[in-house]
Amino acid sequence: MLLYVVSTVFVCYLSFNLRRNQLTPIVWNTLFWIIILFAAVNAIAKSFSQERYGRLIYYYNLCSPQAIIISKIIYNSFVMLFLSGIGFIFYAFVMGNPVGDIGLYLICIALAAIGFASVLTLVAGIASKADNSATLMAVLSFPIILPMLLMTIRLAKNALDGLDWSVSNDEIITLLSIDLIVVTLSYLLFPYLWRS
Amino acid sequence: MRKIWWKILCIVLLFYVIFMGLMGPVPHLPILNESIRNTYFHVALWLAMTTLLFSSMIYSLMYLRSSNIKHDDIASELAKSGLFYGILGCLTGSVWANFTWGDPWPNDPKLNGAAVGILIYLAYLLLRSSFEDEQRRARIASVYNIFAFAVFVPLIYILPRLTDSLHPGSGGNSTFSSYDMNSDLRMVFYPAIIGWILLGLWLTELRVRIKRINRLREEEFTKAS
Numbered sequence: 001m002l003l004y005v006v007s008t009v010f011v012c013y014l015s016f017n018l019r020r021n022q023l024t025p026i027v028w029n030t031l032f033w034i035i036i037l038f039a040a041v042n043a044i045a046k047s048f049s050q051e052r053y054g055r056l057i058y059y060y061n062l063c064s065p066q067a068i069i070i071s072k073i074i075y076n077s078f079v080m081l082f083l084s085g086i087g088f089i090f091y092a093f094v095m096g097n098p099v100g101d102i103g104l105y106l107i108c109i110a111l112a113a114i115g116f117a118s119v120l121t122l123v124a125g126i127a128s129k130a131d132n133s134a135t136l137m138a139v140l141s142f143p144i145i146l147p148m149l150l151m152t153i154r155l156a157k158n159a160l161d162g163l164d165w166s167v168s169n170d171e172i173i174t175l176l177s178i179d180l181i182v183v184t185l186s187y188l189l190f191p192y193l194w195r196s
Numbered sequence: 197m198r199k200i201w202w203k204i205l206c207i208v209l210l211f212y213v214i215f216m217g218l219m220g221p222v223p224h225l226p227i228l229n230e231s232i233r234n235t236y237f238h239v240a241l242w243l244a245m246t247t248l249l250f251s252s253m254i255y256s257l258m259y260l261r262s263s264n265i266k267h268d269d270i271a272s273e274l275a276k277s278g279l280f281y282g283i284l285g286c287l288t289g290s291v292w293a294n295f296t297w298g299d300p301w302p303n304d305p306k307l308n309g310a311a312v313g314i315l316i317y318l319a320y321l322l323l324r325s326s327f328e329d330e331q332r333r334a335r336i337a338s339v340y341n342i343f344a345f346a347v348f349v350p351l352i353y354i355l356p357r358l359t360d361s362l363h364p365g366s367g368g369n370s371t372f373s374s375y376d377m378n379s380d381l382r383m384v385f386y387p388a389i390i391g392w393i394l395l396g397l398w399l400t401e402l403r404v405r406i407k408r409i410n411r412l413r414e415e416e417f418t419k420a421s
Binding site for chain 2: 122126129130131136139140142143144146147174178181182185189192193195
């Protein structure tokens with residue numbers, strides 16, 4: 001997955017190589033989040049479909065579904081934090097770094113990583129039950145993740161311009177509450193999904 | 197002929213709304229002018245759609261608690277009529293926007309949110325069509341439906357209020373109640389909401405009945421063969 005992110009970043013770098021001066025901060029920001037989004041979908045889609053059937057039954061006997069979804073969310077959050085962290089460092093390294101407020105940008109990355117991980121974990125659970133799970137994963141997750149992505153891009157834009165933190169309070173609170181809603185819903189709904 | 201009264205009420209209310217909506221007195225506001233009559237159709241359709249989708253979510257919850265396939269039938273058909281209303285709401289909205297904002301699809305957060313909302317529910321229908329087994333499909337679709345509604349509400353009602361939007365009630369524009377909503381408008385607006393909701397329920401009821409009849413016929417067919 002790390003290789004996936006790095007090579008995507010490199011492809012973007014080479015494609016923008018012709019006209020470096022056209023890479024405005026807004027394009028920079030949007031491109032980064034699109035790379036992270038696709039990396040997230042690809043990374044987390046595996047979290048259920050990769051498991052063999054026998055192992056799922058083993059988990060089923062071993063512990064409660066709540067424990068499984070929470071542990072999957074935590075694991076995927078760490079994967080996403082790691083991926084987007086490395087991705088950001090490499091991206092800033094090759095594409096230049098116009099970020100005004102690094103601290104806020106890192107907070108934004110962390111919130112987005114946790115949010116993406118929790119939404120996509122449940123969607124991956126849903127999609128893995130169907131046959132053509134790869135297509136279904138993309139179709140189900142993109143519209144659902146969009147509000148989160150929009151908030152993240154807005155927050156990242158504030159960080160990029162180095163605005164005062166009080167300006168972005170609204171966005172941080174909204175992102176946190178969306179994260180909270182999503183995690184609670186996954187916790188409540190996953191047992192029903194698990195049974196089938 | 198049982199429980200027919202609400203269908204009659206629906207027809208009466210909608211006829212009242214159409215006649216009064218097109219010919220009744222309306223306040224004259226700048227920019228909006230006569231197009232304010234669209235309130236009875238566009239705004240009422242959106243409210244009816246939200247009600248339908250909300251009740252769809254309630255039925256999905258009930259399905260998860262009871263595992264009764266009838267609840268899932270109702271939930272899916274409610275979502276379908278909600279989607280239908282959503283598309284109608286977009287069409288009426290874009291007619292209205294064409295006259296007042298000068299563009300059938302202005303770049304407005306609420307419009308984009310609505311488009312994404314429609315995508316979410318189309319994905320729900322796609323998800324339903326990708327399962328063979330009935331109980332399994334019902335359970336997984338219910339989980340997605342509840343999840344989708346929880347994302348849909350902030351998308352339509354909360355996010356646009358945080359940003360600048362052309363719609364009333366967001367970004368410095370006044371909300372609807374403080375709007376020039378005088379008693380002439382209210383006299384038609386509230387019946388319009390109820391009428392559209394009843395029409396949606398009627399649509400849903402018909403489709404649920406067709407579904408049940410088909411299921412019965414299929415069972416008889418498998419018994420006979």
